[in-house]
Amino acid sequence: MGAALRSIDDVGTIACVGAGTIGGGWAAYFLARGHRVRIWDPAPDAEERLRRLIDAAWPALEQLDMLDGADRRAWSVHTDLAEAVDGVGFVQESAPEDLALKRRLLEDLDAVTAPDVVVGSSTSGFGMTEMAAEVARPERFVVGHPFNPPYLIPLVEVVGGERTAPEVVDWAAAFYTALGKSVIRMEREVPGFIANRLQEALWREALHMVDNGEATVEQIDRSIRDGPGLRWPMHGPMLTFHLAGGEGGMAHMLDHFGPSLKSPWTRLEAPELTEQLRAGVVAGCDAASDGRSVAELMAERDAGIIAIRRLLGDAQPLGDAQPLGDAGQGAS
Amino acid sequence: MGAALRSIDDVGTIACVGAGTIGGGWAAYFLARGHRVRIWDPAPDAEERLRRLIDAAWPALEQLDMLDGADRRAWSVHTDLAEAVDGVGFVQESAPEDLALKRRLLEDLDAVTAPDVVVGSSTSGFGMTEMAAEVARPERFVVGHPFNPPYLIPLVEVVGGERTAPEVVDWAAAFYTALGKSVIRMEREVPGFIANRLQEALWREALHMVDNGEATVEQIDRSIRDGPGLRWPMHGPMLTFHLAGGEGGMAHMLDHFGPSLKSPWTRLEAPELTEQLRAGVVAGCDAASDGRSVAELMAERDAGIIAIRRLLGDAQPLGDAQPLGDAGQGAS
Numbered sequence: 001m002g003a004a005l006r007s008i009d010d011v012g013t014i015a016c017v018g019a020g021t022i023g024g025g026w027a028a029y030f031l032a033r034g035h036r037v038r039i040w041d042p043a044p045d046a047e048e049r050l051r052r053l054i055d056a057a058w059p060a061l062e063q064l065d066m067l068d069g070a071d072r073r074a075w076s077v078h079t080d081l082a083e084a085v086d087g088v089g090f091v092q093e094s095a096p097e098d099l100a101l102k103r104r105l106l107e108d109l110d111a112v113t114a115p116d117v118v119v120g121s122s123t124s125g126f127g128m129t130e131m132a133a134e135v136a137r138p139e140r141f142v143v144g145h146p147f148n149p150p151y152l153i154p155l156v157e158v159v160g161g162e163r164t165a166p167e168v169v170d171w172a173a174a175f176y177t178a179l180g181k182s183v184i185r186m187e188r189e190v191p192g193f194i195a196n197r198l199q200e201a202l203w204r205e206a207l208h209m210v211d212n213g214e215a216t217v218e219q220i221d222r223s224i225r226d227g228p229g230l231r232w233p234m235h236g237p238m239l240t241f242h243l244a245g246g247e248g249g250m251a252h253m254l255d256h257f258g259p260s261l262k263s264p265w266t267r268l269e270a271p272e273l274t275e276q277l278r279a280g281v282v283a284g285c286d287a288a289s290d291g292r293s294v295a296e297l298m299a300e301r302d303a304g305i306i307a308i309r310r311l312l313g314d315a316q317p318l319g320d321a322q323p324l325g326d327a328g329q330g331a332s
Numbered sequence: 333m334g335a336a337l338r339s340i341d342d343v344g345t346i347a348c349v350g351a352g353t354i355g356g357g358w359a360a361y362f363l364a365r366g367h368r369v370r371i372w373d374p375a376p377d378a379e380e381r382l383r384r385l386i387d388a389a390w391p392a393l394e395q396l397d398m399l400d401g402a403d404r405r406a407w408s409v410h411t412d413l414a415e416a417v418d419g420v421g422f423v424q425e426s427a428p429e430d431l432a433l434k435r436r437l438l439e440d441l442d443a444v445t446a447p448d449v450v451v452g453s454s455t456s457g458f459g460m461t462e463m464a465a466e467v468a469r470p471e472r473f474v475v476g477h478p479f480n481p482p483y484l485i486p487l488v489e490v491v492g493g494e495r496t497a498p499e500v501v502d503w504a505a506a507f508y509t510a511l512g513k514s515v516i517r518m519e520r521e522v523p524g525f526i527a528n529r530l531q532e533a534l535w536r537e538a539l540h541m542v543d544n545g546e547a548t549v550e551q552i553d554r555s556i557r558d559g560p561g562l563r564w565p566m567h568g569p570m571l572t573f574h575l576a577g578g579e580g581g582m583a584h585m586l587d588h589f590g591p592s593l594k595s596p597w598t599r600l601e602a603p604e605l606t607e608q609l610r611a612g613v614v615a616g617c618d619a620a621s622d623g624r625s626v627a628e629l630m631a632e633r634d635a636g637i638i639a640i641r642r643l644l645g646d647a648q649p650l651g652d653a654q655p656l657g658d659a660g661q662g663a664s
Contacts, residue, residue, distance in 0.1 A: 021576070097588070147559045148576045155559035182558035190546045195555035201537035202530050202569055209529065214522045218619065221568025223527035226514035227479045227487035229564030233640055236553025236561065237534055244353070244480045256429075287550065308565055308640055 003116035005171050008178050011089035013038060017081070017109065022122050023094030024050055025150035027075060028057035030092075032066040032151065033179055037075040040084035047077045057151045064152065065180050082112035090175065092144065094122040102131050110135040118168055118175070120144030124196055127189040128161030138163035142172045145193055146181075154182035157193040198237070230308060242289070249289075251282045335448035337503050340510050343421035345370060349413070349441065354454050355426030356382055357482035359407060360389035362424075364398040364483065365511055369407040372416035379409045389483045396484065397512050414444035422507065424476065426454040434463050442467040450500055450507070452476030456528055459521040460493030470495035474504045477525055478513075486514035489525040530569070562640060567629070574621070575629055583614045 012035065016027045019041040027037045027050065039050060058072050078084040085091055091113055095105050102123065109119055119141050121131060132138040142160050147153040156176045160169040173185045184194060192200060209215040215223070231240050242250040344367065348359045351373040359369045359382065371382060390404050410416035417423055423445055427437050434455065441451055451473050453463060464470040474492045479485035488508045492501040505517045516526060524532060541547040547555070563572050574582040621629060 153559055153562055155555060157555070182554060184551050184555055186547070186551075188546065190541075194541065194547045194551055195559045197541065198534050198537055198552065198556060199560050199569070201533040203573065205530055205533035206569055209522075209526065214520060215518070215526045217570045219516050219518075219526055220530065221570050222514060223487060223489070223516055224530060224564050224568040225566070227485055227527045228531050229561070229568065230485055232556050232561030232564060234557070236556040237531070237538055238549045238553045241535065308643070311640070311643060 003114075005118065005167065006089060006116055008171070008175050011175065012036065013088045015040065015085045015088040015091045015113075017084065017091060017093045017105065018095035018122075019043075019046055019050055019053075019077075020094065020096070021053075021148060022146060022150055023092070024053040025057065025148070026092050026094060026122065026146065028054045028061060029065070029151040029179075031072055031074055032058075032061035032070045034067045034070050035074075036071075038084045038086070038088060039075060039077045040079070040081050041077060042079055050075070050077060057149070061151055081108055085109065085113045085117070088113075089117060091117060091119040092122060093119060097124060097126070099126055099130065102126065103134055106132055106141060107134045110137050110141075115140070118142065118171055120172055120176075122146055122150075125192045127191065128159070128164055129189060130161075132161055132163065139165035140168050142168050143193075144172055144176055145196075147195065154180070155184065155195060156181040157184050157186060157195065159186035159189055159193065161189060233308065239289070249282075254282070335446075337450065337499065338421060338448055340503070340507050343507065344368065345420045347372065347417045347420040347423045347445075349416065349423060349425045349437065350427035350454075351375075351378055351382055351385075351409075352426065352428070353385075353480060354478060354482055355424070356385040357389065357480070358424050358426060358454065358478065360386045360393060361397070361483040361511075363404055363406055364390075364393035364402045366399045366402050367406075368403075370416045370418070370420060371407060371409045372411070372413050373409060374411060382407070382409060389481070393483055413440055417441065417445045417449075420445075421449060423449060423451040424454065425451060429456060429458075431458055431462065434458065435466055438464055438473060439466045442469050442473075447472070450474065450503055452504055452508075454478055454482075457524045459523065460491070460496055461521060462493075464493055464495065471497035472500050474500050475525075476504055476508055477528075479527065486512070487516065487527060488513040489516050489518060489527065491518035491521055491525065493521060565640065571621070571629070581614075586614070 014030045014035045015038045016023045016030070017040045019027060019039045023039070023041070027039055030037050031054065039046070041050075043049070054072055054075070061070075091109060093102070093105065093109065095102055102121070106119070106121070113119060115137060117140065121128065121141065121143050122145060123131065123143055124145060126143075128138075128141050128143050132141040135141060138161065142158065142164050145157040145159075147155050158169060158173045158176060160166070169185065173183050176183045186193060190197070206215075206220045209220060210217060228237075228240065235243065238250070241253050244253060346362045346367045347370045348355045348362070349372045351359060351371045355371070355373070359371055362369050363386065371378070373382075375381070386404055386407070393402075423441060425434070425437065425441065427434055434453070438451070438453070445451060447469060449472065453460065453473065453475050454477060455463065455475055456477060458475075460470075460473050460475050464473040467473060470493065474490065474496050477489040477491075479487050490501060490505045490508060492498070501517065505515050508515045518525060522529070538547075538552045541552060542549060560569075560572065567575065570582070573585050576585060
């Protein structure tokens with residue numbers, strides 16, 4: 001990239017461009033991590049919405065990720081974009097999920113932001129190649145996709161566009177990691193990235209079931225909440241099926257249930273279960289097991305499920321529940 | 333149904349027919365709930381596998397669902413089916429997921445089981461109509477589909493076949509509920525029921541992504557584990573999206589992101605987002621909110637995510653991790 005990137009330790013003030021549920025959630029998190037935040041949001045009630053969102057998020061942040069000396073008042077709202085990004089060390093864009101709007105906004109951002117500053121976008125599905133098509137310095141634009149609420153969910157998906165500088169993708173991954181996030185760095189642009197593709201597949205099947213009168217919204221939610229949803233915080237879907245295979249693990253699952261992939265359970269077209277796919281999935285689960293036997297993983301899973309089930313009963317809401325305003329850019 | 337059903341309080345001894353991961357897990361749970369268990373399993377090592385599975389499950393059961401006076405030794409293994417079901421008040425069938433095998437087994441079970449005894453099947457996808465096609469008393473056969481591990485996951489999907497007596501479906505739903513389970517009673521036979529259809533959609537998309545080199549197994553698991561998976565134990569996918577819509581809730585989500593259902597994010601064919609579907613989903617979320625505002629649900633969600641993230645760090649495996657044997661019937 002043209003200008004040298006600054007050290008992650010020197011980021012200092014961060015600009016949040018767009019402050020709906022996601023942009024505002026990012027602002028609260030950046031504040032909790034000791035950064036000053038300058039917010040650009042054209043809405044007349046932006047400041048009031050921000051205050052309510054930060055007040056609602058702060059007690060949660062105090063319990064998990066807050067650094068000493070974090071100042072919940074170290075933020076300002078600006079209606080002028082150049083003023084908002086003046087002197088900042090990083091920009092997080094969280095505007096509404098509208099491609100034309102984001103293309104114009106990134107072009108404006110590029111024109112007013114110092115050349116050595118990286119710009120991350122919270123887009124939940126667009127690729128940076130299409131979003132940054134018109135900017136003069138595409139090399140410093142990268143996707144940093146969070147999950148709702150950004151001040152509590154660790155996952156951030158990081159992926160560059162065709163013209164993003166590789167060192168910028170490296171820098172963003174290192175920055176979000178230093179910020180305390182769980183970063184997935186993708187090597188390729190995939191619409192919807194990873195987690196949203198998976199959520200979307202489940203979501204679409206749920207809509208089909210509601211549409212066909214096969215299940216109610218409550219049944220769909222409870223089927224996940226009291227079922228597979230109790231396992232996924234410990235192990236994702238792959239390792240979960242690996243355990244369902246017993247001692248045989250994923251290999252047993254694929255050999256035993258592979259044929260059922262052809263069954264008409266979902267409207268999702270099934271892939272060909274090739275030897276290569278089978279080998280790749282089995283190897284991936286072996287790697288993910290990281291030396292832990294199926295029995296050890298089961299004991300780990302059981303301990304986690306017990307703890308989750310116990311605490312969900314007494315989990316109390318934190319602080320005063322305040323309306324947080326409209327979603328704006330809606331990462332799901 | 334011909335014979336009068338016995339009272340749920342008089343079930344007493346339960347027969348577990350098939351004792352792999354699922355059948356054995358059911359046996360451990362029934363024991364923990366104070367029942368005696370008679371197990372039918374033709375495998376020569378069945379008794380040894382059962383002992384290891386029950387030893388591994390017991391410490392977990394002691395922490396959650398065990399009733400006073402539960403006796404971990406109150407079980408016996410039988411190779412003769414008639415002997416296994418002799419004098420029992422309920423039968424849980426958990427044989428391998430093979431339709432021909434299950435049809436023969438249910439026919440044999442029907443012949444040797446007292447007429448007033450209900451038979452529940454752990455099948456993870458077959459309908460009771462096809463499974464009980466050959467039995468003389470189809471009215472007492474019902475699906476009671478658990479999730480792995482059956483001794484910890486609360487969900488049980490209950491659905492009858494075309495010839496199942498409605499009072500038997502009522503009885504099974506009441507029985508599993510009295511047993512401490514979270515019962516979803518389905519009014520229609522749907523292949524894969526509800527949770528497995530949703531899991532399967534996610535699972536298939538994951539396989540496509542691995543197959544296309546779009547994501548690794550580890551990225552797929554972490555994308556759920558550190559992302560949406562931290563929300564689902566509190567709220568299922570529908571209420572989760574309801575919250576992602578901010579104050580506008582699900583209505584905002586559908587109006588704002590409805591068009592993206594047409595985007596090529598998954599290989600799952602998208603349903604037509606009709607006014608009726610929209611209204612049904614919105615109404616379902618309003619009902620699920622049960623008077624709680626979006627802000628209240630957010631505070632509830634946040635408290636839960638904090639607690640889960642905190643405890644997952646210190647969740648310790650319980651007891652000695654012992655291999656639990658092959659999956660046998662593999663509910664996932």
